Amino acid sequence: xxxxxxxxxxxxxxxxxxxxxxxxxxxxxxxxxxxxxxxxxxxxxxxxxxxxxxxxxxxxxxxxxxxxxxxxxxxxxxxxxxxxxxxxxxxxxxxxxxxxxxxxxxxxxxxxxxxxxxxxxxxxxxxxxxxxxxxxxxxxxxxxxxxxxxxxxxxxxxxxxxxxxxxxxxxxxxxxxxxxxxxxxxxxxxxxxxxxxxxxxxxxxxxxxxxxxxxxxxxxxxxxxxxxxxxxxxxxxxxxxxxxxxxxx
Amino acid sequence: xxxxxxxxxxxxxxxxxxxxxxxxxxxxxxxxxxxxxxxxxxxxxxxxxxxxxxxxxxxxxxxxxxxxxxxxxxxxxxxxxxxxxxxxxxxxxxxxxxxxxxxxxxxxxxxxxxxxxxxxxxxxxxxxxxxxxxxxxxxxxxxxxxxxxxxxxxxxxxxxxxxxxxxxxxxxxxxxxxxxxxxxxxxxxxxxxxxxxxxxxxxxxxxxxxxxxxxxxxxxxxxxxxxxxxxxxxxxxxxxxxxxxxxxx
Numbered sequence: 001x002x003x004x005x006x007x008x009x010x011x012x013x014x015x016x017x018x019x020x021x022x023x024x025x026x027x028x029x030x031x032x033x034x035x036x037x038x039x040x041x042x043x044x045x046x047x048x049x050x051x052x053x054x055x056x057x058x059x060x061x062x063x064x065x066x067x068x069x070x071x072x073x074x075x076x077x078x079x080x081x082x083x084x085x086x087x088x089x090x091x092x093x094x095x096x097x098x099x100x101x102x103x104x105x106x107x108x109x110x111x112x113x114x115x116x117x118x119x120x121x122x123x124x125x126x127x128x129x130x131x132x133x134x135x136x137x138x139x140x141x142x143x144x145x146x147x148x149x150x151x152x153x154x155x156x157x158x159x160x161x162x163x164x165x166x167x168x169x170x171x172x173x174x175x176x177x178x179x180x181x182x183x184x185x186x187x188x189x190x191x192x193x194x195x196x197x198x199x200x201x202x203x204x205x206x207x208x209x210x211x212x213x214x215x216x217x218x219x220x221x222x223x224x225x226x227x228x229x230x231x232x233x234x235x236x237x238x239x240x241x242x243x244x245x246x247x248x249x
Numbered sequence: 250x251x252x253x254x255x256x257x258x259x260x261x262x263x264x265x266x267x268x269x270x271x272x273x274x275x276x277x278x279x280x281x282x283x284x285x286x287x288x289x290x291x292x293x294x295x296x297x298x299x300x301x302x303x304x305x306x307x308x309x310x311x312x313x314x315x316x317x318x319x320x321x322x323x324x325x326x327x328x329x330x331x332x333x334x335x336x337x338x339x340x341x342x343x344x345x346x347x348x349x350x351x352x353x354x355x356x357x358x359x360x361x362x363x364x365x366x367x368x369x370x371x372x373x374x375x376x377x378x379x380x381x382x383x384x385x386x387x388x389x390x391x392x393x394x395x396x397x398x399x400x401x402x403x404x405x406x407x408x409x410x411x412x413x414x415x416x417x418x419x420x421x422x423x424x425x426x427x428x429x430x431x432x433x434x435x436x437x438x439x440x441x442x443x444x445x446x447x448x449x450x451x452x453x454x455x456x457x458x459x460x461x462x463x464x465x466x467x468x469x470x471x472x473x474x475x476x477x478x479x480x481x482x483x484x485x486x487x488x489x490x491x492x493x494x495x496x497x498x
Contacts, residue, residue: 016273019363021265058495084370086495090378093492097483104485110371114268114361121333122359129339131399133382133408141496150380153406157399159382234346236353243342246307246335247390 005069005106007089009082009113010041014199017114025076025111033065034078034088042078056140058088062095066103082115086136086164117162120195120223123205125234125241127193127225130248132160137167137174137224144174148181155185160231160244163224167215175224176215182226186210191233191242193225194218207233207240254318254355256338258331258362259290263448266363274325274360282314283327283337291327305389307337311344315352331364335385335413366411369444369472372454374483374490376442376474379497381409386416386423386473393423397430404434409480409493412473416464424473425464431475435459440482440491442474443467456482456489 006025011017026032032042036052044050053061062077069075079087089110096103121128133154139147154161167175189209194217196204206217210226218224227244234241255274260266275281281291285301293299302310311326318324328336338359345352370377382403388396403410416424438458443466445453455466459475467473476493483490 011268014270016270017268017361019260019266019268021263024265082367082371084367084375084377086378089371089375090492090495093374093378093481093483093490094494096490097481104483108490110375112266112363112367112371114363115367118331118333118361118364122331122338122361125342126333126338126359128333128383129335129342131382131384133380133403133406134377135380143497146497150406150408153402154382157382157402157406159399232342232346234342234353241342241345241357243339245343246339248392248395 002107003069003072003074004108005065005075005077006109006111007077007083007092008111009087009115010038010078010080011114012081012116012119012199013197017119017199019111019113022111022113028074029076030073031068031075032078033061033075038078038080058091059095062088062092063099065092066095066099066106069106070103082113083110084112085115085134116164116198116223117225119198120193120225123195123198124193124207124225126243127227127231128160128162129244129246130160130228130230132162134162134164136164137178138165138171139174148177151178151181152185155182158228160228161226165220166218166222166224168220172215175218179213179215183210188229190227190229190231192227193242194222195225196222198223205239207242251356252318252321252323253357254314254324254326255358255360256326256332256341257360258336258364259287259327259329260363261330261365261368261448262446266368266448268360268362271360271362277323278325279322280317280324281327282310282324287327287329307340308344311337311341312348314341315344315348315355318355319352331362332359333361334364334383365413365447365472366474368447369442369474372444372447373442373456373474375492376476376480377409377411377493378495379409379477379479379493381411383411383413385413386427387414387420388423397426400427400430401434404431407477409477410475414469415467415471415473417469421464424467428462428464432459437478439476439478439480441476442491443471444474445471447472454488456491
């Protein structure tokens with residue numbers, strides 16, 4: 001049987017947010033490759049080899065996956081969320097472009113998943129219900145000046161904003177600077193959603209007016225959503241509902 | 250049994266892209282409400298009433314759904330893609346905010362789905378693999394000037410861009426103007442993806458350099474993705490792969 005490679009999204013965490021398409025690919029795979037905690041989400045099965053690896057080795061992992069597929073294995077590269085949003089798909093294609101020409105003949109598919117911002121948005125209401133942008137706040141792979149430029153232009157465009165990787169132990173200061181920029185350029189009390197580990201047992205959701213936001217409210221498992229100037233909060237018993245109206249006068 | 254309302258995303262079209270969470274909600278529902286073609290995607294079943302309605306009656310449809318849930322029905326409001334991205338969730342919350350106070354006590358959930366831009370991105374490779382924005386190109390609910398402003402700022406921010414509702418019979422000119430703006434401000438041959446009806450039997454995918462793009466390449470079933478200045482095309486036998494690298498020097 002000839003090999004293939006599927007770059008699949010496992011969704012934000014809950015089993016019932018994994019698409020049947022991804023489940024079917026995992027059922028046919030000989031090898032699953034990815035970051036340790038994502039590989040751990042795939043059940044053990046006879047005939048399935050699990051290759052977990054650490055963060056920041058995405059290109060090595062991609063070459064390994066392409067090598068295995070070229071040798072006839074049926075390989076699923078797993079990401080959480082959607083593989084095309086700040087996840088493994090770009091890394092695999094970077095490796096493919098720089099690799100042997102024969103890799104271009106491989107049967108290669110990307111299987112979409114529920115990305116974190118959509119899961120977080122669903123829990124909060126519909127904060128991304130109008131035009132929005134998604135920004136990776138990590139400056140591991142791009143200069144901080146570019147992040148800050150994008151924040152300012154996104155605010156000027158009045159996009160709602162979704163921030164991936166807002167803050168980590170090794171980068172505690174970036175998110176603090178991002179909040180300073182937003183407080184300066186937005187100048188209002190629009191709602192900010194801190195959505196941690198949505199759809200897992202550790203799920204936690206907070207809605208905080210921008211002026212009251214503190215850097216410590218986010219960590220690497222937190223998705224941060226910032227409303228546009230039009231975003232509204234519906235208060236009620238229990239959690240408020242945050243949504244951005246469809247229309248702008 | 251008390252009523253509830255779930256605002257659910259059916260994904261882009263294929264059955265195996267519907268999450269188990271959405272399937273379970275549909276299995277428990279007494280009523281399904283939505284735009285005709287989306288309601289038609291839900292199989293008939295004894296005990297399930299299907300309420301299809303036309304486009305542009307989203308607020309009436311939302312009030313109907315909230316009324317039914319308040320009367321004890323188990324209601325699923327269906328959208329294609331994700332309900333929180335240019336779909337029914339914002340409309341339901343607009344109706345809820347303006348409606349009777351009792352509606353705020355309803356059991357109301359949003360169930361995420363695979364939105365069109367992620368399905369299109371997966372088919373093309375990983376064009377949204379770095380920072381990006383999503384813009385609804387319809388000017389039914391916002392002025393054209395705001396759309397054009399957002400296009401210019403998004404290009405300045407060097408976002409990849411995803412365009413929903415690029416073109417319809419009643420709005421043939423907007424997408425032509427959007428292409429003119431992009432050709433002017435981007436000034437290069439970055440790849441544009443026209444992804445029509447992804448994951449359905451009518452699926453069609455084209456990758457076209459921006460200077461060669463024509464308005465007629467899109468219709469209302471087309472998702473348009475525009476690369477950033479960093480987006481790359483890998484040529485090979487068969488469809489090219491379009492991806493945006495994770496890093497910016």
